[in-house]
Amino acid sequence: MKAELIANTYQLLLNGEWKETSSGKTIENLSPSDNMPVGAVQAMTENEVDLAVAGAKTAQKDWANRSFSERAELLYAWADQLLKMKEEIAETIMKEVGKGYSSAEKEVVRTADFIKYTAEEGKRIHGELINGGNFNAGSANKLAMVQRKPFGVVLAISPFNYPVNLSASKIAPALIAGNAVVFKPATQGAISGTLMIKALDKAGLPAGLVNLVTGKGSEIGDHLTTHPSINMINFTGGTETGEAISRKASMIPVILELGGKDPAIVLNDANFEKAAEDIVAGAFSYSGQRCTAIKRVLVMDEVADALVDKLKEKVNALKVGAPEDNAVVTPLINGKAADVVQQLVDDAVVKGATALTEIKRAGNLVYPVLLDNVTVDMEVAWKEPFGPVLPVIRVKNIEEAVTIANESEYGLQASIFTKSVEQAIHISNELETGTVQINGKTERGPDHFPFLGVKGSGLGVQGIRNSIESATREKVIVLNMNQG
Numbered sequence: 183m184k185a186e187l188i189a190n191t192y193q194l195l196l197n198g199e200w201k202e203t204s205s206g207k208t209i210e211n212l213s214p215s216d217n218m219p220v221g222a223v224q225a226m227t228e229n230e231v232d233l234a235v236a237g238a239k240t241a242q243k244d245w246a247n248r249s250f251s252e253r254a255e256l257l258y259a260w261a262d263q264l265l266k267m268k269e270e271i272a273e274t275i276m277k278e279v280g281k282g283y284s285s286a287e288k289e290v291v292r293t294a295d296f297i298k299y300t301a302e303e304g305k306r307i308h309g310e311l312i313n314g315g316n317f318n319a320g321s322a323n324k325l326a327m328v329q330r331k332p333f334g335v336v337l338a339i340s341p342f343n344y345p346v347n348l349s350a351s352k353i354a355p356a357l358i359a360g361n362a363v364v365f366k367p368a369t370q371g372a373i374s375g376t377l378m379i380k381a382l383d384k385a386g387l388p389a390g391l392v393n394l395v396t397g398k399g400s401e402i403g404d405h406l407t408t409h410p411s412i413n414m415i416n417f418t419g420g421t422e423t424g425e426a427i428s429r430k431a432s433m434i435p436v437i438l439e440l441g442g443k444d445p446a447i448v449l450n451d452a453n454f455e456k457a458a459e460d461i462v463a464g465a466f467s468y469s470g471q472r473c474t475a476i477k478r479v480l481v482m483d484e485v486a487d488a489l490v491d492k493l494k495e496k497v498n499a500l501k502v503g504a505p506e507d508n509a510v511v512t513p514l515i516n517g518k519a520a521d522v523v524q525q526l527v528d529d530a531v532v533k534g535a536t537a538l539t540e541i542k543r544a545g546n547l548v549y550p551v552l553l554d555n556v557t558v559d560m561e562v563a564w565k566e567p568f569g570p571v572l573p574v575i576r577v578k579n580i581e582e583a584v585t586i587a588n589e590s591e592y593g594l595q596a597s598i599f600t601k602s603v604e605q606a607i608h609i610s611n612e613l614e615t616g617t618v619q620i621n622g623k624t625e626r627g628p629d630h631f632p633f634l635g636v637k638g639s640g641l642g643v644q645g646i647r648n649s650i651e652s653a654t655r656e657k658v659i660v661l662n663m664n665q666g
């Protein structure tokens with residue numbers, strides 16, 4: 183019997199049953215914006231993790247035998263249920279991770295769209311036939327039938343900042359490809375993740391096909407990532423955690439979406455109004471707590487004053503405050519995150535950066551900071567703040583901008599603002615990033631574009647079709663035809 187979720191203490195979903203952990207322990211989530219309790223999730227035991235993985239392994243066998251279109255039906259129904267729960271989920275995202283309500287609502291709608299597109303795209307996945315005669319030493323009598331097969335059980339680990347979107351973008355492609363999923367949401371974000379799974383369960387989820395594992399990553403994370411029955415890991419989070427996972431996971435594919443230090447490079451001929459608008463939106467929306475946030479500006483010396491004036495005007499106009507009021511800059515996820523930002527700003531100011539906005543903090547709420555005259559000896563030039571701070575580095579020429587951009591340990595995205603497309607393409611080719619945005623802010627999506635990070639920003643490629651393909655391996659059957 184499936185029990186209804188108990189108000190404020192959320193249950194885990196294990197092999198078709200909503201229940202409490204045998205540990206008797208729960209983890210309470212407080213809202214980053216007002217410190218009020220949002221609810222509690224179960225702190226599962228290693229034994230329950232084992233049951234979750236084993237149940238998923240069993241459920242996967244039957245699921246893999248279903249056709250793509252049958253699997254797609256579950257995804258369509260899931261998207262419908264998500265939209266029916268839109269207000270409840272958006273409100274929970276808002277409270278749990280401090281995101282403005284309208285952004286939280288957009289996250290739910292975008293996720294439903296993502297799931298539907300995944301269902302459609304899954305139906306277009308097919309293998310290929312290869313004739314052996316295409317290779318010199320081969321024979322035209324050999325025919326390879328290449329099919330795409332699921333890996334088995336996919337472990338999906340998501341971060342706090344998009345608790346619904348970055349979870350479903352792992353689960354839906356894995357499911358359409360015929361895998362089962364063990365889903366471990368970030369603790370702060372686990373209630374939103376639980377509601378998303380509740381929608382999937384209402385849509386007719388077969389028992390065990392997706393098991394919800396909640397608990398502290400630091401306590402059950404290693405047990406999960408080194409579990410012998412996990413066949414693939416899809417992780418989004420910090421670079422340190424991701425690198426540790428990739429070292430521990432042995433002989434299984436790992437997809438990692440990690441941190442970033444995306445630069446916006448502004449050339450002499452840029453449209454400064456448009457560049458400033460995009461840079462400020464790119465840097466400060468959801469308080470800069472986005473992997474693809476613009477995290478530094480590299481502007482040509484001659485035009486820096488003109489750009490900085492516009493940046494300052496727009497930063498000062500940002501709405502700061504409560505997520506309920508749809509503020510752009512809201513309290514950060516926790517006090518530790520605010521301390522990191524404050525420390526980076528203090529270091530820069532001590533070393534001679536010019537703060538163009540008032541440096542102000544109230545608990546987790548860090549007011550937006552625009553720093554001019556940042557130099558490469560300052561930590562803020564290199565570290566990911568994951569908060570509302572934008573450093574401006576003035577450079578002599580394009581070569582210097584490219585050098586500073588590429589000296590980063592990260593390589594997620596970069597923006598270039600210029601009227602010269604040729605120049606932009608030339609610079610794009612020099613930049614060591616997964617994506618370059620010409621005359622636009624760095625961002626993930628539209629979700630069917632390939633999305634990847636290089637260097638410390640990740641491993642593997644996402645984007646709907648890429649994500650489905652990444653959740654499958656090839657299986658080759660060779661037909662040796664009778665020559666007689």
Ligand SMILES: NC(=O)c1ccc[n+]([C@@H]2O[C@H](COP(=O)([O-])OP(=O)(O)OC[C@H]3O[C@@H](n4cnc5c(N)ncnc54)[C@H](O)[C@@H]3O)[C@@H](O)[C@H]2O)c1
Nearest residue numbers: 340341342367368399400403404419420423439440441473
């Ligand atoms: N590249 C991208 O697409 C992308 C998108 C969003 C966020 N991010 C990055 O995520 C980070 C912020 O998210 P966060 O603070 O939630 O990251 P985090 O690394 O602290 O946590 C991510 C997830 O890992 C889990 N975890 C922690 N220790 C673990 C362990 N030992 N084994 C297994 N799992 C473990 C956490 O519980 C959580 O679910 C930023 O660095 C940001 O740039 C990247």
